[in-house]
Amino acid sequence: MANxxxxxxxxxxxxVGAGPGDVELITLKAIRxxxxxxxxxxxxxxxxxxxxxxxxxxxxxxxxxxGCYAYQQEQINELxxxxxxxxxxxxxxxxGDPFVFGRGSEEMEYAASHGLQVAMVPxxxxxxxxxxxxxxxxxxxxSSESFWVxxxxxxxxxxxxxxxxxxxxxxxxxILMGMSKLPQIVELFKSEGKSELPIAIIQxxxxxxxxxxxxxxxxxxxxxxxxxxxxxxIIIIGExxxxxxxxxxxxxxxxxxxxxxxxVNKA
Numbered sequence: 166m167a168n169x170x171x172x173x174x175x176x177x178x179x180x181v182g183a184g185p186g187d188v189e190l191i192t193l194k195a196i197r198x199x200x201x202x203x204x205x206x207x208x209x210x211x212x213x214x215x216x217x218x219x220x221x222x223x224x225x226x227x228x229x230x231x232g233c234y235a236y237q238q239e240q241i242n243e244l245x246x247x248x249x250x251x252x253x254x255x256x257x258x259x260x261g262d263p264f265v266f267g268r269g270s271e272e273m274e275y276a277a278s279h280g281l282q283v284a285m286v287p288x289x290x291x292x293x294x295x296x297x298x299x300x301x302x303x304x305x306x307x308s309s310e311s312f313w314v315x316x317x318x319x320x321x322x323x324x325x326x327x328x329x330x331x332x333x334x335x336x337x338x339x340i341l342m343g344m345s346k347l348p349q350i351v352e353l354f355k356s357e358g359k360s361e362l363p364i365a366i367i368q369x370x371x372x373x374x375x376x377x378x379x380x381x382x383x384x385x386x387x388x389x390x391x392x393x394x395x396x397x398x399i400i401i402i403g404e405x406x407x408x409x410x411x412x413x414x415x416x417x418x419x420x421x422x423x424x425x426x427x428x429v430n431k432a
Contacts, residue, residue, distance in 0.1 A: 174203070174253030178245055178276040180269040182262045182288015183211045185295050187371040191215060195286045202256040204248045206241065210260030210397060212372070223252065238268065242275045249281050262290040266316050266341055290314075292339045295370030295399045299377055300412035303337045308404040311336040317343020317350070317400070324349050332357045337403035344396050347386065354382045354402065363406035368398040379406065 179198050184190035199205065199218035207216065209228030216224055227236045227244070236244065249255045263269025263285065273283045292314040296303055303312040313331040317324060317340045324346040331338045332353045343350060344366075354362060360383040368376040380388040382402070388394075 175282060176246075176249035176280065177254045177282040177284070178249055178257060178273065179254065179284040179286060180257045180259065180263045180273055181286040182267075182269075182290075183207075183215055183258050183260050184289040185261055185291035185298075185371045186210070186212055186369065187298075188212050188214045190289050190294060190371060192286065192288070195288065198256055198286055199258070202254055203252040204255045205258055206244065206248075206255065207258040208260055211258050215258070219256070222256070223248075238271075242272060245272060245276055246279045246281065249276070259288070260291065262288040265290045265292060265314065291370055291399060292341060295367050296339065296365070296401050296405075298371050298375075299365065299367055300409045301365060301401055302405050302408060302412075303339060303401070303403075305405050305408060308408070309335065309337045312339060312403075313337070314339045314341065315343075316341055317346045329353050332359065335404075337401065337405050340400040340402070342396075343400050344389075344394075344398050347389065347400070350400070350402075351382055351386060362402060363404065365401045365406045365409065366394050366398050367401070368394050368396070370399055379409065 181195045181198050183195070196218050199215065202219045202222040204223045204225065205216065205219045206225050206227045209230050225244070227241050229235070245255050245257065257272055259267045259269060261267065269285065273285065277283045293303060304310065313327065313336055315325050315327045315331060315338065319325050328340065328350055340350065360381065362382050363379070364382055364385045365377060365379045366385065366389060376392060376394060378385070378388040378392045378394050
C-alpha cells in the first residue's frame with residue numbers, strides 16, 4: 166500500500182504562456198513543463214504544433230472558436246481540479262502571456278482553493294511581440310514615452326472606459342480583442358482631434374498567415390474592409406507606427422547585404 170501511494174502524483178496546475186503564435190516564441194521552461202505534463206488544457210490561440218512537446222499527456226481543447234465555447238470558464242475550472250486529482254500534473258496552455266487578459270490568475274486561485282499546487286510560466290505577450298514582428302516599437306525616444314495595453318471588450322461586452330483615457334494621452338495604445346469595437350475606438354480618437362494619428366491592425370500576428378493594415382484613424386475602417394481584416398487581431402495606435410516603414414527598409418537592406426556577403430564568401 167505504501168509503495169502504491171508513492172506513485173500517486175500530487176495534484177498540480179501549471180499555467181503556461183504559449184507566446185503569440187510563432188512556435189519558436191516559447192520559453193525553454195514552457196517546453197520542459199509541457200514535457201512533464203499529464204494533461205494539457207489548451208486554448209484556440211495556441212499553435213497546436215506546441216502540443217508535440219506533451220508526448221505523454223492527455224490533450225483537451227477548451228478554447229473558443231467563432232463565438233462557440235468548447236467549455237465555459239466554470240467547467241474549465243472544474244476540469245482542472247478533477248484532472249489534477251485523477252492524473253497529476255495539469256498544464257493550462259494559453260496564448261501570449263496568461264496574466265495579460267488571460268484569466269491565468271483566476272484559474273490558479275481556483276485550483277489553489279481546491280488543494281492543488283500551483284505554478285506559472287510566463288509567456289511572450291502578443292501585445293509587445295506582434296507589433297515588434299512588424300517593426301513597430303511600442304516606445305521610441307521622441308515619439309512615445311509609455312504605452313497602454315487595454316482590452317477592447319470587457320466582461321460586460323462593452324468597450325473599456327480606459328480607451329477614452331488613453332486617447333487623451335501621447336502614449337502608444339495597444340488594444341486586444343477590440344475589432345468589434347473599432348468604429349467606437351475611431352470616434353474616441355477623432356473626438357480628441359487625432360484623425361491623422363497612425364494606426365496599424367495586425368491579424369494572426371507572428372504566424373505564416375499574418376496580415377496587416379496600416380492607415381490613419383480617419384481611414385482605418387476602410388482599410389480593414391479592403392484588406393478583410395478580422396479577429397484574432399491587435400490594434401496599435403500612435404506615432405510609433407510611422408517608424409515601421411523605416412525599420413522595415415533597414416531590415417531588408419541588412420538582409421540583402423548579408424546575402425551578398427554570404428554569396429561572395431561562397432565564391
